[in-house]
Amino acid sequence: MTTVPVVSSSITIPSIHYLAILPVIILLGASVVLVFATALVRTKVTQFVASSVTVAASVAVLVVTYFQWRCLDSSGPSTTIAHAIVLDGFSVVATGVVAVSLLMATLVAHDWALRERIVGAEYQILALAASAGAVLMTQANDLVVIFLGLEILSLGLYVLVAFDRHRHTSAEAALKYFLLGGFASAIFIYGAALVYGATGSTNLSTMSYFLASNVLTHPGLLYAGFALLIVGFSFKIAAVPFHLWSPDVYEGAPTPVTGFMASIVKVGAFAAFVRVLISALGTQIDTWRPILWVLVVLTTVVGASVALLQRNAKRMLAYSSINHAGFILLGIWAGTTRGVASTLFYIVTYAPTVVATFAVVTLVGGLGDENHSIGGYRGLARRQPWLGASMCVLLLSQLGAPLTSGFYAKYSVLASTIDVGGSPLALIALLSAAIAACFYLRWSSALYSDEPVEATRIVVPLSTGIVIGVGVAMTLVFGIWPGPLVTLCQHATLLFTP
Amino acid sequence: MDQYLPILGLLLLGVLFASGSLVASAWLAPHKRPTDAKLAPYECGIVPESEPPQRFPVRFYLVAMIFVIFDIEVVFMYPFAVVFRQLHVFGLIEILTFSLTVFAALVFLVSEGALQWGPVKYLTPGMPERTSSSTIVRIGRDDPEQAA
Numbered sequence: 001m002t003t004v005p006v007v008s009s010s011i012t013i014p015s016i017h018y019l020a021i022l023p024v025i026i027l028l029g030a031s032v033v034l035v036f037a038t039a040l041v042r043t044k045v046t047q048f049v050a051s052s053v054t055v056a057a058s059v060a061v062l063v064v065t066y067f068q069w070r071c072l073d074s075s076g077p078s079t080t081i082a083h084a085i086v087l088d089g090f091s092v093v094a095t096g097v098v099a100v101s102l103l104m105a106t107l108v109a110h111d112w113a114l115r116e117r118i119v120g121a122e123y124q125i126l127a128l129a130a131s132a133g134a135v136l137m138t139q140a141n142d143l144v145v146i147f148l149g150l151e152i153l154s155l156g157l158y159v160l161v162a163f164d165r166h167r168h169t170s171a172e173a174a175l176k177y178f179l180l181g182g183f184a185s186a187i188f189i190y191g192a193a194l195v196y197g198a199t200g201s202t203n204l205s206t207m208s209y210f211l212a213s214n215v216l217t218h219p220g221l222l223y224a225g226f227a228l229l230i231v232g233f234s235f236k237i238a239a240v241p242f243h244l245w246s247p248d249v250y251e252g253a254p255t256p257v258t259g260f261m262a263s264i265v266k267v268g269a270f271a272a273f274v275r276v277l278i279s280a281l282g283t284q285i286d287t288w289r290p291i292l293w294v295l296v297v298l299t300t301v302v303g304a305s306v307a308l309l310q311r312n313a314k315r316m317l318a319y320s321s322i323n324h325a326g327f328i329l330l331g332i333w334a335g336t337t338r339g340v341a342s343t344l345f346y347i348v349t350y351a352p353t354v355v356a357t358f359a360v361v362t363l364v365g366g367l368g369d370e371n372h373s374i375g376g377y378r379g380l381a382r383r384q385p386w387l388g389a390s391m392c393v394l395l396l397s398q399l400g401a402p403l404t405s406g407f408y409a410k411y412s413v414l415a416s417t418i419d420v421g422g423s424p425l426a427l428i429a430l431l432s433a434a435i436a437a438c439f440y441l442r443w444s445s446a447l448y449s450d451e452p453v454e455a456t457r458i459v460v461p462l463s464t465g466i467v468i469g470v471g472v473a474m475t476l477v478f479g480i481w482p483g484p485l486v487t488l489c490q491h492a493t494l495l496f497t498p
Numbered sequence: 499m500d501q502y503l504p505i506l507g508l509l510l511l512g513v514l515f516a517s518g519s520l521v522a523s524a525w526l527a528p529h530k531r532p533t534d535a536k537l538a539p540y541e542c543g544i545v546p547e548s549e550p551p552q553r554f555p556v557r558f559y560l561v562a563m564i565f566v567i568f569d570i571e572v573v574f575m576y577p578f579a580v581v582f583r584q585l586h587v588f589g590l591i592e593i594l595t596f597s598l599t600v601f602a603a604l605v606f607l608v609s610e611g612a613l614q615w616g617p618v619k620y621l622t623p624g625m626p627e628r629t630s631s632s633t634i635v636r637i638g639r640d641d642p643e644q645a646a
Binding site for chain 1: 581584585588589598602603605606609610
């Protein structure tokens with residue numbers, strides 16, 4: 001006798017841990033509030049109000065991450081909403097970095113918007129929404145949620161890149177970014193579909209358990225899937241050979257937007273990348289390592305060498321960020337807990353540095369955001385010692401000079417690589433850093449050049465000045481005294497590591 | 499395998515329709531053979547050196563966005579409507595939050611003038627400080643501030 005299965009009429013609503021998703025709610029909520037304000041208030045929402053709301057939202061997120069950290073201390077990492085969202089140390093720290101980047105970038109953009117006479121709150125609305133996407137990516141424990149976060153992040157940024165209506169390079173950059181970003185998203189989702197086909201789940205932890213307890217007799221589908229996932233992520237982090245959009249977009253985008261995207265895209269994409277490769281596909285490390293090896297070599301070497309040829313500050317910083325992406329990939333290549341911690345440390349220190357660097361570039365760019373040749377920096381430190389010295393410190397930190405946070409960041413990823421027998425790879429990366437040192441030093445020495453140059457004095461507005469000061473302070477403090485931050489990153493482990 | 503047969507049929511129909519339309523269009527259309535000169539915009543007989551910009555009112559995009567907003571709303575409303583009894587109050591709160599978020603986009607669009615067709619009723623001042631006193635320097639007076 002066959003039994004007819006009883007169709008249950010009740011739906012189990014998954015439990016929701018609201019503390020875990022509170023950062024996303026705050027950021028998206030602030031964004032929606034600003035949309036309503038823009039629509040319903042008769043006069044235009046002033047920059048001051050819009051920036052204040054954004055700053056308040058990012059400070060609120062920072063406070064929430066503190067409570068999340070305490071919750072982790074007491075009850076340990078957990079997943080929520082049917083295991084789609086994960087609350088672990090890694091996600092909490094990465095969320096904090098997104099909030100700090102948003103805070104700093106908003107302050108820079110505030111002065112920029114006043115200078116360029118941009119009215120309305122659209123910039124802040126889009127920045128808040130993009131940050132919500134980045135936070136979602138750091139917390140995602142499911143390929144579909146990662147994709148959702150990636151799209152929210154990217155769609156906000158496509159519009160932000162086109163924000164400068166007076167320069168058509170801005171629109172051109174946005175179109176390039178949009179087309180290549182859409183292409184990358186399609187590749188990513190195709191990879192996710194193939195991995196789902198091979199493992200039967202899009203959930204990262206389920207995938208990890210499945211791969212740990214089963215041996216695939218025909219792993220071709222899985223390999224094709226995660227190769228496509230790696231390509232999708234490589235587009236987003238601008239790893240060579242998927243980097244071609246990056247210099248054009250960095251150059252075309254309004255400078256504060258460039259700083260913003262250079263920091264939060266790196267945080268979001270790398271956090272999700274770490275989770276996919278190490279949490280979900282950790283058992284396949286022998287297969288994806290060679291792919292990453294090639295990516296690291298190409299990214300570090302091409303990024304550093306092509307940067308040498310650049311005469312435009314923003315393009316040079318774009319190639320410099322490509323070089324940095326290679327270094328961050330080193331930590332993932334290592335695949336160990338130490339590697340993950342060093343990747344996180346690199347992201348935590350790199351994000352504020354890059355926002356502050358682009359804050360200086362915004363100021364030097366001047367009205368119209370056009371003056372970006374390296375020549376414009378000649379003698380800057382002679383004319384304005386504080387601004388010039390700040391830029392010098394920020395550049396030296398990106399170079400990896402001792403006593404700046406960049407030094408320990410580079411040291412820790414290289415050490416974690418050598419730990420697992422990657423000495424040749426570490427050597428190649430180190431050589432690329434030596435090449436990169438040429439252009440950082442050339443730029444720094446231009447700052448201190450003696451040649452008399454006719455240049456107007458750059459006015460440093462208050463909030464941009466604060467951002468530059470905070471960026472330099474973080475660089476120096478974490479450079480001289482990295483201990484607490486290193487400990488934090490070591491405690492901020494992933495929920496699943498095989 | 500039988501259950502996939504309709505999909506194959508649909509695929510064939512699609513290919514037939516697409517190729518059929520192309521063939522029909524090539525066969526039925528009058529053969530005017532466009533040349534470069536015929537396709538170029540009229541520039542008083544001068545060969546244009548650069549591509550002239552094409553005007554395309556942004557309103558069309560705004561209408562498309564209104565469509566997308568309602569589209570997205572309906573995509574989630576239908577599944578909700580099917581199971582709203584099982585979801586109880588939680589589902590109601592969720593869908594209201596969702597609707598509010600989507601509604602924000604609609605309100606924003608309307609405030610931007612997406613529904614105002616026809617002649618422009620008002621213009622948003624792009625540079626609020628520009629008045630006749632700030633831009634026009636009156637000859638014979640040294641200080642434009644005083645002249646105003």
